[in-house]
Amino acid sequence: MAIRNDKKLNTVKLLALDMINEAESGNPGIVLSASPILYSLYLNHLNTISKIPKWINRDRFIMSCGHGSAMYYSMLHLAGYNLSLEDLKRFRQIDSFTPGHPEMDPELGIEATTGPLGQGIATAVGVAMAERYYENLSKKVDPKSKLIDFYTYVLCSDGDLDEGISYEALAFAAKQKLNKLIVLYDSNDMNADGPTYNSTIEDIEDRFDALDFNVIYVKNGHNLNEVSSAIKEAKRSKYPSIIIFKTILGKDLKKENNNILHAGGLDEKDIIDLKVKYGLPKESFSYDEKIKEEIISSIDKRVSKKYEAWLKEYDKAKKSRNPDLVYMINLLENDQFIIDFDSNNYKINNDYFEDGRLSNQKVLNFISPKTKFFLGGSSNIKTLTKAYFTKSGISSSENPLAKNIAFGIREHAMAGILGGMALCGLRVFSSTFLAFADYMKPAMRVSAMMNLPITYIFTHDSISIGQDGPTFQPIEQLTMLRSIPNMKVFRPCDIKEIIGSWEYILKNKGPSCLIISKEKMIVNKHTNGKYVQYGAYIVRKEKEKLSGVLIATGSEVAIALKAAEELFTQGIDLRVVSMPCMELFLKQTPIYEEKLFPKEVKIITLEAGSSMIWNRFATNKDCAIGVDEFGISGKKDDVLKYLNFDYNSILYRIKKNFD
Known part of the structure; x- marks a missing residue:
């Protein structure tokens, strides 16, 4: 005899509460409000197979409200993913597979790292964008193709929808008509400080109706039939959907609907009382194994037929030998992004003199024809950043294969959406002004x-x-970007280094920042795109006896070279080093470092930004020449002089270190 659904659901809940109790940390409130949503999704709708977790046409689920991770791990365990009972017991412990908030691991069924509220919503929008792109690419080859045809679900909380990024991203989703995006909203009206009415006033239904979303209201979000019917209805929509599930935080506890349940608020007696109420074993982490078997069996029975039908599509695509389909499959299955791009193939005349943005645009348009899987956009200032594909249109529901994306003035959402697209294998870029990197930092x-x-x-x-003026003049941003672990920050000094930066970026994984000057940039005779991979290299050798080393980046390399030549006539013989990527240089061997910077030689750094991070190289604070105060509005030359960063001031500041 089959076990009742409510008992299976309650097992999801109690395993999660046992995890929180064992860890003495976590959010029990959401476990008891949102578990029916998650359980119904996995059991009745989400097309995934725990034994084939990286199936390329699986539905994607993003847990935006990452504070509900215990519930998520419990559901994944019972759905057959490779999370053992021992893993659940190690919830929130170091080096466990069950950290405090979800961390990306597709093998375990976890599609994305989440935690900062709202960002998972933007990630889900990006995943839905990627799905549409892949789907239409495959349908261009075969209009009847179902090779890529999946839904993206995202579970969110009241807190997620408080965050501005959520509305930025969902307004974008509405404009793009991403009808395979389904937002599951656990609306329990309670945040960590108390009722949400203390801080919010908007009517969520009206707000999303104004966005042209398909809005579905479920009065009782704890009723499995109502939950499942709503999800089924959302899948039929021609518009993105939001399902508002009215729930009760901590339902069935004596303390239900109490904000303390956002951060603990339970003791062992509360859990035992709930287990008695649900008719479940009192022992921690104890449940009937048949429950897990039946959940796995139900999911496999529902999805296996769809998977078998999809395999025919997959075999057909493989046999077609269509290069786009084969490449797409390799990209999705193996994350194989292969591109024929070699900086040696681009010969640059030494008299080249051009705005750095235009040089970067040329490189983007060198790359574009080589791959269909390189896309990007801007916060509606592509005419100013020049970062766009000149031979492609704007992505939309009517033109889904266009490679330029108009994100709107929504920098935070832009960064989050690109994260979702990159999770699906696409190589993507954004563009905006450097001062606005602060908007994007969390994503x-x-x-x-x-x-x-x-x-x-x-x-x-x-x-x-x-x-x-100062609101647009970046000072501290380069230091901020360089402080992000795993991030590589490139600030090329000319078109050769721009090409070299892109060669490294395209042939390596991981996030990068490409800092491009709007000034006209000369070509420096001794720069070399191939040397960008080392992070720093010599662009001017000393002519006689080495007096010191001058490190510069970006536009300041040309200034450093000019200053070095002038100072040589005054008896100061400088070696000039271009450092397009500090992070790559710091990975080089001590031998290479000493080759550039001999011991006991004075080192001076030059960059038009905060000098803070350069103290690791500069001999002393006076040797770190930068700008450590906010700027001022005025003509360029006047501003540079005012901030002691015009050529004569720089020359004086360098020379002073040798007096």
């Missing part, structure tokens, strides 16, 4: 944790933008 940080291959292009990279 960039999460993508860096996942080591996703995203390129963040930032233009207008220094105080030299002049009349826009």
Whole structure:
């Protein structure tokens, strides 16, 4: 005789509560409000197979409300993923497979790292964008193709929808008509400080109706039949959907609907009382093994037929030998991004003199024809950043294979959406002004944790933008970006280094920032795109006796070279080192480092930004020449002089270190 659904659901809940109790940490409230949503999704709708966790046409589920991780791990364990009971017992312990918030591991059924509220929603939007792109690419070959045809579900909380990124991302999803995106909203009206009415006023139904979402309201989010019917209805929609499930935080506890349940608030007696109420074993982490067997069997029975039908599509695509389909399959299955791009193939005349943004645009358009899996966009300033494909249109529901994406003035969402696209194998880029990297930082940080291959292009990279004033003049941003673990920050000095930066980015995994000047940039005779991979290299050797080493990046390399030549006539013989990527240089051997920077030789650094991070190289603080105060509005030359960063001031500051 089959076990009742409510007993299986209650097992999901109690395993999660046991985890929280064992760890003495976690959020029990969401476990008892949202478990019916998650259970119904996995049992009745989510097309995934625990034994084939990386099936390329699986439905994707993103747990945006990462504080519900205990419930998530419990569900994955009972659905047959490779999370053992021992793993559940080690919840929130170091080096466990069950950390405090979900961390990407597709083998375990965890699609994305989440935790910062709202960002999982943007990630889900990106996944839905990638699905649409792949689906339409396969249908271009075969209009009847079902090779890629999956839904993206995201579970969110009241807190997720409080965050601005959620509405930025969902407004974008509405514009794109991402009808395979389904938002599952656990609406329990309670945050960590108390009722949500203390801080919010909007009507969520009206808000999403205005966005042209398909809005479904479920009065009792604890009723499995109502939950399942709502999800079924959402899958029929021609628009993105949000299902508002009205739930009760900590339902069935004596303390239900109490904000203390957001951060513990339970003791062992509470859990035992609930187990008695549900008719489950009182012992911690104890349940009838038949429950797990039946959950796995139900899911496999529902999905196996779909998988068998899909395998025919897969074999057909493989046999077609269509290069786009074969490449797409390899990309999704093996994360194999292969591109024929060699910086040696691009010969640059020494009299080349061009705005750095235009040089970067040329390189982007060298790359574009070589692969269909390189896309990007801007926060609606592509005409200013110049980072776009000149021979492609704007991505939309009517033009889904266009490679330029108009994200709107939504930098935070842009970064989060790109994370979702990169999770699906696409190589993607964003572009905006460097000063606005601060808007993007939270999503960039999460993508860096996942080591996703995203390129963040930032233009207008220094105080030299002049009349826009201090709010647009970046000072501390380069230091901030370089401080993000796993992030590589490239600040090339000319088109050769731009090409070299892109060669490294395309042939390696992980997130990168590409900092591009809007100033016209000369070609430096001794720069070399191939040397970018070392992070730093010599662009001017000393002519006689070495007096010191001058490190520079970006536009300041040309200034350093000019200064070195002038100072040589005054008896100061400098070696000039271009350092396009500090992170790559710091990975080089001590032998290489000493080759550039001999011991006991004075080192001076030059960059139009905060000098803080350069103290690791500069001999002393006076040798770190930068800008350590906010800028000012004015003509470029006046601003540079005001901040002691015009050529004569730089020359004086370098020379002073040798007096």
